[in-house]
Amino acid sequence: MGSCASVMMGEDVRIAKIMSKFELVKPSDAKPGLARVVGRVLPAEGGTVLTAPWSGRPCVYYDLLVEEKVDTDDSSFWQAVITEANTVPYRLVDVEGGGVAVDSQSMVCTTLTDPCAVEDSRLPSASLVALGARYSLQMKRHNFFEGETYKRYRATERAFVVGQQCAALGVVAHAAGHKSLQPMNRSLVSKEDMKRGQWTRMEQMAWNSFKQEGVFVTSQPKLIGDDLPLLPQAAVPVMLPPQPVVELVAPPGSKPGSTCLFPLPDGRQLQIVIPPGVAGGMTFMAQI
Numbered sequence: 001m002g003s004c005a006s007v008m009m010g011e012d013v014r015i016a017k018i019m020s021k022f023e024l025v026k027p028s029d030a031k032p033g034l035a036r037v038v039g040r041v042l043p044a045e046g047g048t049v050l051t052a053p054w055s056g057r058p059c060v061y062y063d064l065l066v067e068e069k070v071d072t073d074d075s076s077f078w079q080a081v082i083t084e085a086n087t088v089p090y091r092l093v094d095v096e097g098g099g100v101a102v103d104s105q106s107m108v109c110t111t112l113t114d115p116c117a118v119e120d121s122r123l124p125s126a127s128l129v130a131l132g133a134r135y136s137l138q139m140k141r142h143n144f145f146e147g148e149t150y151k152r153y154r155a156t157e158r159a160f161v162v163g164q165q166c167a168a169l170g171v172v173a174h175a176a177g178h179k180s181l182q183p184m185n186r187s188l189v190s191k192e193d194m195k196r197g198q199w200t201r202m203e204q205m206a207w208n209s210f211k212q213e214g215v216f217v218t219s220q221p222k223l224i225g226d227d228l229p230l231l232p233q234a235a236v237p238v239m240l241p242p243q244p245v246v247e248l249v250a251p252p253g254s255k256p257g258s259t260c261l262f263p264l265p266d267g268r269q270l271q272i273v274i275p276p277g278v279a280g281g282m283t284f285m286a287q288i
Contacts, residue, residue: 014206015112015216016223019169021203024225027091028098030172030179034188037100037181038167038224039092041160044101047089054131054157060090061104061111061217062159066131069152078154082135090160092168101180102168108183108214112223113158120154128155160219167224170215183213248272252280 022036030037041060043049052062066082087104102109119128124139132139132153143149160166170181171188186208194204218224248262258274278284 011110012112014209015110015218016220017203017206018210019112019167019216019218019223021197021199021207022169024167026094026096026098027100027179028094028096030098030100032172032174034170034184035172036167036169036223037092037172038165039094039098039100041162041164041166042091042093042099043162044089044091044103049162050086050088052157052159052161053084053134054127054155055159057159058162059159060162061085061087061109062157063111064155064157066128066135066137066153066155069154081137081153082131082155092166099179100168100172101178102170102215102217103180104217108212110214110216111158111160112216112218112220113160114220115156115158118154118156122150122152124150124153128153131155160217164219165224166217166219168215168217181215183215185213186210247283250274250278250280250282250284254280 019036022034024036024038025031027037027039043060049058050060050062051057052059053064063085064082065080067078068081070077070079087109089101089103089105091099091101093099119125124132129139139150139153140148141151168181169184171184173180173182189207194207199207251260254260254274256274256276256278260272260274262270262272275284
């Protein structure tokens with residue numbers, strides 16, 4: 001069973017040192033063996049797309065952290081109230097049509113990406129309030145002097161958005177005319193390899209601290225480069241994430257073709273046209 005993991009403080013430096021020791025190659029030129037492959041992110045052929053839970057962007061990986069400010073008599077600190085991460089299989093593609101598959105659900109993919117949505121304010125945005133409602137957060141509190149006020153929150157979301165440029169370090173494998181990225185381990189780089197590659201002591205320590213088989217994936221510009229011909233952003237197909245489906249009950253007196261408003265749990269209202277064959281009091285399924 002695979003997993004997706006974001007890096008802890010300090011680990012990002014080690015991963016960056018390791019990835020920078022390998023030349024960038026585009027998918028069309030990737031040969032079997034250890035390589036840093038760069039391309040634009042697309043879902044696996046016939047695969048699905050995720051929706052980033054806060055920003056709503058179509059993606060193949062995301063992680064989300066929402067924290068609440070907790071004040072005590074002695075100190076104050078941030079406490080995690082929402083942590084979520086998810087991934088689906090995807091591929092890195094280039095302008096020549098080449099692609100390398102990354103089955104992120106069957107192996108450990110350690111991600112190195114900068115935050116793409118951040119909020120830290122005393123008054124939460126409407127999107128953060130809607131997110132809190134989906135997770136049933138009690139975001140308000142009663143203050144004797146101020147009445148009902150919002151608690152203090154901060155949130156960070158990171159994602160590999162469809163069409164974004166990313167680089168992945170792993171073992172390129174060829175099978176049945178397709179390329180895929182397989183897990184790597186420390187044994188793939190020997191002391192002799194490090195000597196020939198003029199690895200510094202810090203770079204060697206970074207590689208030797210790598211304990212778990214897997215791949216490294218990053219969207220950081222310094223590890224992607226800008227001198228390889230990649231698929232133009234305009235050529236990336238528009239991928240729409242799957243829309244959630246809800247069960248609704250047609251209001252009394254409604255009939256096919258009627259336009260009705262339905263309240264959603266997060267406070268929004270959904271305008272839906274009653275489908276054919278559905279009358280008042282009958283249930284039907286609708287996409288949000």
